[in-house]
Structure formats: C-alpha cells, structure tokens
Amino acid sequence: MDGIEIPCHFLCPISLQLMRDPVTLSTGITYDRESIEQWLFSCKNMVCPVTKQALHELDLTPNHTLRRLIQAWCTLNASHGVERIPTPKTPIDKTRIAKLIKDAKKFPEMQVKCLKTLRSITLEGERNQSCLEAAGAIEFLVSIIKSYDSSLLLETESNQGSEVMKASDEALSILYHIKVSESCLKSIVSNDNEFVESLVKILKNGSYHSRAYATLLLKQVFELADPVQLISLTPDFFSEIVRTLRDQISQQASKAALKLLVELCPWGRNRIKAVEGGAVFILVEFLLESSDKRASELALVVLDQLCGCAEGRAEFLNHGAGLAMVSKKIFRVSHAASERAVRILSSICRFSATPRVVQEMLQVGVVAKLCLVVQLDNSYKSKEKAREMLKLHARVWRNHACIPSHLLSSYPSS
Numbered sequence: 001m002d003g004i005e006i007p008c009h010f011l012c013p014i015s016l017q018l019m020r021d022p023v024t025l026s027t028g029i030t031y032d033r034e035s036i037e038q039w040l041f042s043c044k045n046m047v048c049p050v051t052k053q054a055l056h057e058l059d060l061t062p063n064h065t066l067r068r069l070i071q072a073w074c075t076l077n078a079s080h081g082v083e084r085i086p087t088p089k090t091p092i093d094k095t096r097i098a099k100l101i102k103d104a105k106k107f108p109e110m111q112v113k114c115l116k117t118l119r120s121i122t123l124e125g126e127r128n129q130s131c132l133e134a135a136g137a138i139e140f141l142v143s144i145i146k147s148y149d150s151s152l153l154l155e156t157e158s159n160q161g162s163e164v165m166k167a168s169d170e171a172l173s174i175l176y177h178i179k180v181s182e183s184c185l186k187s188i189v190s191n192d193n194e195f196v197e198s199l200v201k202i203l204k205n206g207s208y209h210s211r212a213y214a215t216l217l218l219k220q221v222f223e224l225a226d227p228v229q230l231i232s233l234t235p236d237f238f239s240e241i242v243r244t245l246r247d248q249i250s251q252q253a254s255k256a257a258l259k260l261l262v263e264l265c266p267w268g269r270n271r272i273k274a275v276e277g278g279a280v281f282i283l284v285e286f287l288l289e290s291s292d293k294r295a296s297e298l299a300l301v302v303l304d305q306l307c308g309c310a311e312g313r314a315e316f317l318n319h320g321a322g323l324a325m326v327s328k329k330i331f332r333v334s335h336a337a338s339e340r341a342v343r344i345l346s347s348i349c350r351f352s353a354t355p356r357v358v359q360e361m362l363q364v365g366v367v368a369k370l371c372l373v374v375q376l377d378n379s380y381k382s383k384e385k386a387r388e389m390l391k392l393h394a395r396v397w398r399n400h401a402c403i404p405s406h407l408l409s410s411y412p413s414s
Helices: 033-042 064-076 094-106 108-122 126-134 137-146 159-178 182-191 193-205 208-222 227-231 235-247 251-264 270-276 279-289 293-306 310-318 322-329 335-351 355-363 366-376 380-392 405-410
Strands: 022-024 030-032
Touching: 022 033, 022 064, 030 033, 033 126, 094 108, 094 126, 094 137, 108 126, 108 137, 108 159, 126 137, 126 159, 137 159, 137 182, 137 193, 159 208, 182 193, 182 208, 193 208, 193 235, 208 235, 208 251, 235 251, 235 270, 235 279, 251 270, 251 293, 270 279, 270 293, 270 310, 279 293, 279 310, 279 322, 293 310, 293 322, 293 335, 310 322, 310 335, 322 335, 322 355, 322 366, 335 355, 335 366, 335 380, 355 366, 366 380, 366 405
Parallel strands: none
Antiparallel strands: 022 030
C-alpha cells in the first residue's frame, strides 16, 4: 500500500502481502490461509515454508488475535484508503460434510439439495476438496453415479427418473471438480468395474452436461487403469467416445475424448473397435472443422494409430476428403502435426496404394506437398518418409503435370 508502512508481522511470509485470514501451522508459523493452502494443496509441498519441517498434520489453526490486530490497524488507516478486512467464514470441517452425506442417504427427497451444497463447498477451494475426500464423499458420489439407471429415463412422467438424472449430474460435477487423489482414484478403478459401466451409460443417455463430465472422468480413470482393463473394453465403449467427439459437446470434452483414444488404441484390438465405432470418419470430419492446434495434433495421432491397421486405412480412404485433409495439415498446424500427417500418408502409400489411390494423391496435391516436405521440413524422419513415398511411386508421379515445375528439383532420384 503506497505511503503506508505495514507492520512486518501482518505480512504473510510466503506472499509478503497483508494477511486477510491468518492461520498457524503445527510448526508455530503463521500464514495467510489462501497462500498456505495454495502451497499445501496446489503445489503439494508438505513442509513448512519457513522452517522446512515436514508436516504430518495439516490442521490450520485460526490466529484470531492477529486477525483482530490487522482489522484494527486497517480501521486506524482507513483515511489512507485502507479497507477493513472482513471476518472470514469458518472453514468447512469433516463433521459438516459427514452430516450432509448422512442426510442425503437417509432422506432421498433431500439428496439433490445436499449434493448442490456439496458442490458449492467443492468450488470454494482445494482445502475443501481435500476435506471432502477425507470425509468419505468420494465413495458416496461414486454410489450416486452407479445408481444411474437409463431405464428410468424412459419414464418421462417419472419423478424418480428426473431425480436420478439431477443427482447424477451433481455427483459427476462434484467428482470432477474435487480432483480426486491418484491413490483414491486408483482404488475405485481397480475394485469397481460398475463405475466405468455407469459412466458409459451416462455417455449413452445423459444430458450434454453429464456426458462432458463423464468423458473427463473416464480420461482420468484410464490414465490409471491396468492393461487387463485397457484390453477388455467393449465396442460399445468406443462408439460412445466417438459419439462424444462427433457431437462436440465442449472443447474440453472433445480433447478428453481424443486423449482417451490416444491412450487406449495401442492396446489389444482397440484399434479395430475404434474403427468399427466410426472413429476414422469422425476424426476426418473433426479435422476439417477444427482450428484448435492441440486438438488437431491429438486427432492426427489417433488417425495415425488407426491407419496402422488395414480396417482403419480402408475407412480413411472411403472418406472423400481424407487424403486432401491430411496433406493440408502439413506445415499448417505444428511440427508434431506435420510428422503425424506424413506418417499417415506413408501408411497409405506402403500398404493401401491401389492405382486409384495413387492417382488421387497426385490430383489432390499430396505429391506436391511431399516434395515440399523433402525441400523444407527440418525433421529427418519426415524427409526420409517423404523420399520413400516419392521413390515408391515415381513411375506414376515423377513427370506428371500435377507437380509444379519448381518442385520437380525436389523429387528424389531413384
């Protein structure tokens, strides 16, 4: 604060800002609550910033005496433009969370109301999120999601079906925003196949809002799943992930769906399942419409994986814009995207180059783009793949009028 000297014991040792809600750690050092919670919960630093002592207990004891002194100092300096710091709200504790969960279980008619209260608590900060997990809220939320029954949704006049939808919507939102710890999430994944099945049901029949959260949660789940779970996924699962991508519910959900496919396609027969679920066609359409750099990179990674099998290449070539679109992405998105696009074209050239395909690659500008890759690309691997493709079909391509004359010098000699 300009022109006003703030007593040093009013400043937070981490941020050197005036403390608004002073709390004391077990080490005896006082910090501003917001600063120390960010240190402990966001940065995962389990030591006292000043003493460097390990913290086995994360209890933050309010320093009421110091807070009153700070408020009094603010009042005395009000004429200098210093605003009085309001008395902070009492932080949430496990007892209150446990009561909300108990009420939600005991009184079904109160379930949605209790869940909304839990959601507002979740959004107040990471300390509250950790408190929710410690109070057993995760298990409760998982049970709500598992109770989702798509058959109830067919009863349009059923209050029960409506309440189930509302409860699952709230539970999904809370579970995503809590940022569940890796150990807790791994425990759910390892011991509970029903949870994943319920998320897939929500993908199939839920609202756009629910489907987005279900996709984001599935991404988190499968980052920790074991190989047996990764190879045992059903074709129905891939169909629903592809549908999420097709519907473009949100940018976040689309990226989560793409990351899921990147993670899952290399395992077992998952590439075939994804192809059968319509992934290739939707990925081409997605790339045609997407202007997001990261999303385009992810889509090309998945498409590269799927073109590694005959079924994927066949579907890719069945799309009228496939070859032209992939060629167009070279040099227009990023270096990583260009590498993936060249890999896709290489798979087609090596394993699926019928006379029709070879002619199409010439007509839509693929061959001219490969000459540019040889001439301009900084990646050795991409240049070599482009040279291999140009040599492989040199008999058809080399002297064709579709290749601009200034690029013929880049055409590799056989």
